[in-house]
Amino acid sequence: MSLRFGLIGNQINYSKSPLIHQVISKKLHFDISYELLNVDAEEIPELIDLLKEGYYHGFNVTTPYKKELSHIWID
Numbered sequence: 001m002s003l004r005f006g007l008i009g010n011q012i013n014y015s016k017s018p019l020i021h022q023v024i025s026k027k028l029h030f031d032i033s034y035e036l037l038n039v040d041a042e043e044i045p046e047l048i049d050l051l052k053e054g055y056y057h058g059f060n061v062t063t064p065y066k067k068e069l070s071h072i073w074i075d
Contacts, residue, residue: 003030004055006037008047008069009062013038017060041068048072
């Protein structure tokens with residue numbers, strides 16, 4: 001079973017995170033995907049709902065949402 005992870009941000013198409021995670025996971029024999037979750041501010045509530053439903057196993061947050069999402073805790 002592949003685990004899903006992602007990077008939440010805006011205008012992050014330049015990010016090398018998916019490639020870096022792919023290389024590391026392959027080397028360590030982990031079956032994961034790491035996606036860019038490039039969202040506008042108005043899409044954040046919908047994305048939070050997906051995260052709460054367990055659609056992703058983990059995520060990182062980057063520009064410009066670090067402060068905005070720092071208070072959110074997902075059980």
